Structure formats: structure tokens, C-alpha cells
């Protein structure tokens with residue numbers, strides 16, 4: 001047996017922390033790492049994270065400082081845990097799969113599956129079999145290629161990827177899918193920042209953020225909205241600390257008083273370890289979930305009224321006149337926004353909003369950062385459009401210290417989109433791709449993640465290929481999704497570690513194990529590096545330094561190239577063999593297809609790499625009118641009937657997306673348990689519940705289906721009254737597949753209507 005047990009569910013609760021990081025963070029990271037691998041491997045991985053000649057931290061997409069300014073330990077607690085989870089010395093071998101049937105593996109927790117270690121050789125589950133068995137690479141890839149060729153239409157295949165994939169492999173994946181004949185490239189962005197992309201593309205003409213690290217350091221005011229940086233982007237706290245040192249101020253907007261938003265102790269500075277740390281938020285707005293559109297609309301109305309009182313002193317008329325359209329309609333609409341609606345939707349007081357308004361008036365340069373707290377709501381797209389209105393009014397876009405900053409999740413999620421991993425790439429990109437490789441890419445939009453599930457459910461998609469993610473656990477309505485996957489003729493996963501997507505199989509299932517970011521990658525032409533793009537459009541090289549987890553692993557580039565060659569044969573003429581042996585040859589092609597990558601190989605060889613041009617910062621808005629667009633946005637707050645709460649599903653401190661690393665959520669004071677639901681004490685009283693009661697979470701949706709997550713423990717917690725919070729992926733079962741954000745089709749993971757059914761009392 002593997003010797004790894006699921007940790008006991010033994011909940012204990014301590015008061016939420018008022019500050020993030022400091023010495024305990026370093027200790028926690030080392031503890032986890034040493035539990036996974038040797039002292040030597042731990043040291044080697046940690047010394048190479050985010051260094052110029054090392055590898056990019058796969059933890060998140062927050063940028064590194066310029067080469068000369070990097071700390072010798074340019075990583076955070078959670079990045080260190082994440083990389084050592086990959087560098088683990090534990091191995092999943094053919095013996096392991098002989099020991100456990102797939103049904104048995106399916107009863108194991110996400111934690112247990114991940115703790116088994118790195119996958120080491122290709123495995124297959126044949127139709128009707130109950131066990132995975134070893135298979136050679138040639139046979140595995142022939143099998144997959146054969147199924148792809150046998151489909152009636154290329155649109156019956158789905159190619160899912162997470163933003164973990166590097167640029168080179170991402171470029172090849174989308175080239176392969178399109179040469180094969182489909183735009184079915186669902187990705188984790190569909191579940192993540194799609195709302196940001198939709199809103200920013202429409203209003204600014206580019207779906208990315210506009211700020212650099214330097215802008216963050218030198219802005220006067222920064223909003224951190226719907227984001228928990230202490231856990232999910234810890235290095236952002238060093239940036240905010242610098243902002244504060246330079247005299248900037250911070251407004252945090254969140255239903256939860258997250259530790260990292262309050263106070264920060266820098267783990268790599270002496271005063272961070274022993275001192276009181278830096279106060280981060282100058283103003284904390286404890287908002288109702290989904291209330292952000294109303295908040296920014298109220299701020300916009302206040303700005304318009306302030307301009308009425310002192311004409312010419314509040315709005316940036318030169319900018320608005322020269323660089324935007326739609327101001328008049330927007331202003332008329334915003335002036336009608338009612339205070340009653342705003343206060344009801346936000347749960348804030350008028351004084352709080354006016355205080356923040358005064359801070360805005362005192363600030364020349366303003367940045368708004370956000371993450372999942374904005375994107376995963378029904379009106380996520382209009383909310384982000386309203387944020388853009390807010391910034392446009394005072395010309396806070398395209399100049400130093402100002403702009404939009406959607407803080408990305410996966411380390412290369414932005415790069416994958418740049419490389420063409422999107423089911424709706426613009427025609428200009430498809431033309432350039434087809435021109436370069438001599439074929440005509442399909443023009444019909446492909447399926448995104450939610451539509452991909454519907455297609456599998458309905459029998460319209462039959463082959464699922466997943467790269468670098470855990471589709472079954474990342475997606476909503478777990479039961480529906482699992483059923484949909486099981487209907488497939490074939491499911492195949494290119495992965496580093498075991499996860500639930502390997503235990504929920506189609507008739508045939510393949511596990512194709514691959515090199516991780518930290519593994520050395522040697523091909524025919526010698527040692528290779530890959531590239532990634534961070535949240536601020538910086539592209540740089542990443543080189544694995546460790547001996548690969550097994551001699552049987554292939555790189556993602558190699559797997560995709562070999563699969564493509566077998567599936568497509570000679571047509572169209574793509575030099576897949578050259579791509580596999582020398583990644584420079586891929587980058588030469590990227591340079592010819594993707595704007596901004598001219599002379600790619602030469603520029604990425606420089607320490608620190610290069611920054612992609614962002615037209616917005618040159619005052620150019622690539623929208624149809626050539627100007628930034630003001631929009632009119634409305635919202636309907638979800639109706640929360642009596643006895644119900646609005647549940648948000650989020651990350652604990654000890655998990656990386658679908659993978660729990662331990663059972664603790666240290667900053668929120670939750671220990672040794674994940675099946676907990678955080679509820680405001682006043683709601684507990686109203687619902688007749690007591691702290692630590694056992695409950696089932698039952699989601700209510702108008703399709704009448706009862707979705708239930710069983711056996712949770714209630715924890716009294718200072719969240720906004722009326723709302724609740726619980727961890728993903730355990731709660732994905734509650735998110736109805738059809739409950740999605742308008743326009744972006746992103747599941748509303750931060751807005752799930754639930755009631756709590758008491759099943760027992762505190763023990």
C-alpha cells in the first residue's frame with residue numbers, strides 16, 4: 001500500500017489572522033518540501049525559482065522584478081510548496097496501478113491522489129477494463145491518433161488546457177487542433193479570467209492588463225478587489241509594501257477580511273520577520289458578494305457630481321475627448337444610479353463610499369487589480385466594464401502609475417492565449433497561422449469549457465484530450481461533468497501528477513506522463529528551455545534544472561508533436577520532428593505568426609526576456625473606433641430567499657487549484673478540515689444553527705435539480721452577512737452547469753444560492 005493516509009477531519013478553529021507571511025511562511029514551505037523530497041533537491045529547486053537562469057515559478061503569474069533587483073529567494077511560501085510538490089521524490093509506477101483498481105482510486109480524495117507522487121510511464125485503460133496497464137509511447141499515441149482520425153468530424157474532439165502549459169507547447173497544441181480541423185480549445189481561462197478578457201477587449205481593444213510592476217510601485221492609489229493575494233499571489237504583497245513605502249494608498253474590497261489585505265510581514269527582510277509588518281489596506285470595504293458593479297457605479301456618479309461642482313478639475317477632459325467614445329450616454333446612465341440600490345447591493349454605508357471617493361480625488365494615478373471575486377459572477381463582465389469607466393474618467397489608463405490589472409492565475413495562462421489557445425481566436429490570427437503553415441484553419445468558433453461539457457453530455461463530443469489540468473475537478477456541476485466524461489469514447493491526459501480526471505474515464509483512457517517545469521529537458525539538438533508570459537506581458541525563458549522524474553517521460557512539446565504527426569500524416573506540411581528536437585525552430589515560427597514576437601529567439605535570450613507591446617500604453621486602443629469605449633452597465637443582484645445564503649467557492653491557503661496540499665487554511669484560522677462553510681454569526685442565529693453544527697449544503701436552482709454537498713461543518717466567521725464561503729473543488733458539485741456569467745460563459749463559482757440543512761450538532 002502507498003502508506004499515505006487521508007488526514008483525519010479533525011476541525012479546530014483559531015481567530016483569523018490579521019497579517020500575512022513572515023517567518024511562519026518560510027517554515028511552512030520548508031516543512032512541506034522536506035516531506036516531499038530530499039534536502040538537496042529542495043535546495044536545488046528553491047535556488048532556481050525565478051532566477052534568470054533558472055525556471056519560472058509555476059505557482060502564479062505575478063511578475064518578477066527586473067534581473068538586477070531580484071531577491072536571492074524570489075519566491076513565496078506557496079510557490080515553494082507548489083514547486084516542491086512537483087519535485088517530489090515519490091513515484092506512481094505500473095505497480096501502483098496493478099494494486100489499485102480505477103474504481104478504488106475513484107474513492108480516494110484529491111489530496112491522496114496528488115500525494116502519490118509523479119507519474120512515470122504511459123498507462124492505458126482498455127474498454128471494459130478496471131485497471132490501468134502500461135503501454136508504450138508509440139502504441140499510446142497511435143491509439144489516440146486512430147480515435148481522432150475515426151471521428152465523423154474534428155469538432156467531436158476537445159483539446160483542453162490549463163495555463164500551466166508553456167508557450168512553445170501551447171503554440172503547437174493550437175496548431176495541431178486547427179490543422180486537424182477544429183477550434184475546440186476549451187481552457188482554464190474559460191473558468192477564470194474570461195470575464196476580464198471579454199470586458200477589456202470590448203472597452204480597450206486588448207484583453208490584457210496595462211500596468212507594469214513599476215506602475216504598481218509608483219501609483220498613488222491601488223484598489224485590490226475580489227482577490228486574496230496573501231494566499232494566491234503572495235509576492236504581490238512585496239509590491240504593495242513598496243507602493244506604501246512610496247506614499248501610495250490601498251483600498252481593499254472583499255467580503256472577507258483576508259489576512260494579506262490587512263498587514264504584511266516580508267519573509268525575506270529582517271523587519272518582516274520580527275516587526276509588526278506593514279499595514280496594507282488604508283480602507284477596507286467589506287462588500288456583499290456581487291456588489292462591486294454598484295460600488296464602482298456609485299464612485300463614478302460621485303466623480304461626475306464632483307465635476308459639476310468644480311468644472312474642469314475632476315475629469316480628464318483632454319483624454320475623454322481625444323481617446324474615448326460613449327461618454328455622454330455613460331454619464332447620463334451613471335447619474336441615474338440610485339444610492340438606495342448601491343447601498344443595498346454593496347452592503348456598505350454612503351460614508352464609506354464617500355471616503356474612498358475622496359481618496360480618488362486626491363490621487364493622480366490609480367490602478368485597479370482584481371481576480372476571481374469579480375470574474376465568477378453573473379454580471380462579471382459588466383462589473384469589469386464599470387471598473388474601466390471608473391479609470392477612463394480621470395485618464396487613468398495608458399500613463400505611468402495607472403491602469404487595469406487583472407491578476408492572472410496559472411503561471412502562463414496569459415501566454416497560452418497569446419499563443420492562440422482560445423476557441424474564438426480572431427481571423428487575423430487564423431490567417432497568419434494558415435499562411436505560415438499552408439493550410440486553412442477552421443473559422444467556426446470552437447467549444448469553451450462549459451459548452452464542451454454540454455457536448456460530451458449530449459454525445460456530440462467523443463474524444464477528450466486534457467493537457468496540464470484537472471478538467472473533471474475544475475469544472476462546475478461535478479456529477480454532470482463526470483457523467484459527460486464517462487460517455488466519451490476516449491479520454492487522454494498529459495499530466496505530471498495523478499488526479500481525479502484520470503479516475504473518471506471514457507471507454508478507453510490514457511495517462512501520458514510529462515516533464516514538469518523544474519525537470520531538465522534534453523532533446524536531439526541538446527538541452528532546451530521554454531518560455532512563459534506573466535501577468536504583465538513580460539516574456540522570459542525558463543530552464544528545468546532537476547533530473548526528470550522518470551526516464552520514460554516525454555516533454556509536452558514532444559507528445560504533441562508526435563501525436564500531430566501520427567494524426568495528420570504529411571498534410572499540412574509542418575516540421576513536427578524539427579519542432580521536437582529544437583524548440584528554437586518553434587519560436588522562429590511563433591515570431592512569424594504572433595504579433596510582438598519578432599526576433600523571438602534573440603530577444604528572449606537576454607536576461608529577463610522582453611515585454612510585449614501594449615498599444616494602450618502608447619495611447620492606441622485597437623477597438624473598431626480606435627478609441628476606448630465607455631459603457632452603460634446594469635445589474636440585477638441575485639435574489640436570496642429567506643433561509644438561503646449566497647455561497648462563494650474559493651481557495652484555502654494550502655491548495656493549488658484542484659489539489660489540496662494539506663487540510664489547513666492558516667490565515668483564516670481553519671485547521672485539519674476542508675469541509676467547512678464560513679457563515680456570519682448573525683446568519684447562524686437567524687438560521688437556527690450553532691457554530692460547528694454539521695450541515696449539508698444544498699444548492700437551489702431553477703431547474704429543480706437538488707445539488708448537495710454533504711457533511712460540512714459550520715464555522716462562525718466575519719464574512720459579509722448573507723454570504724458564505726467554502727472551498728473548491730469540494731463544492732463544485734453545487735454550481736449548476738447553466739449558471740454562468742453573461743457574455744463570458746464563466747461558471748458563477750462566487751455566487752451559488754444555497755441553504756444549509758442541519759444533520760447534526762457540534763461534537
Ligand SMILES: Nc1nc2c(c(=O)[nH]1)N[C@H]1C(S)=C(S)[C@@H](COP(=O)(O)OP(=O)(O)OC[C@H]3O[C@@H](n4cnc5c(=O)[nH]c(N)nc54)[C@H](O)[C@@H]3O)O[C@H]1N2
Nearest residue numbers: 078226227228232253289290371372373409650651656657
Ligand atoms: N497558492 C495558490 N496560488 C494560486 C492559486 C491556488 O489555488 N493556490 N490559484 C491560481 C489561480 S488559477 C487563480 S485564478 C488565482 C486566484 O486568485 P483569487 O481570485 O485570489 O482566488 P480565490 O480563492 O478564488 O479568492 C477570491 C477572493 O475574492 C473574494 N470575493 C468573492 N466574491 C467577491 C465579490 O463579489 N466581490 C469582491 N470584491 N470580492 C469577492 C473572496 O473573498 C476571495 O478573497 O490564484 C492563483 N494562485
Ligand SMILES: Nc1nc2c(c(=O)[nH]1)N[C@H]1C(S)=C(S)[C@@H](COP(=O)(O)OP(=O)(O)OC[C@H]3O[C@@H](n4cnc5c(=O)[nH]c(N)nc54)[C@H](O)[C@@H]3O)O[C@H]1N2
Nearest residue numbers: 162192468469470474494495496497499649657658728749
Ligand atoms: N468552484 C470553483 N471552481 C473553479 C474555481 C473556483 O474559484 N471555484 N477556479 C477556476 C480557475 S480560476 C481555474 S484556473 C481552474 C483550474 O483548473 P485546472 O488548471 O484544470 O486545474 P489544476 O488544479 O491547476 O490542475 C492540476 C493538474 O495539472 C497537472 N500539471 C501540473 N503541472 C503540470 C505541468 O507542468 N504539465 C502538465 N502537462 N501537467 C501538469 C497535474 O497533473 C495536476 O494534477 O479551476 C476553476 N474552477
Ligand SMILES: [Mo]
Nearest residue numbers: 192193409410
Ligand atoms: Mo485561474
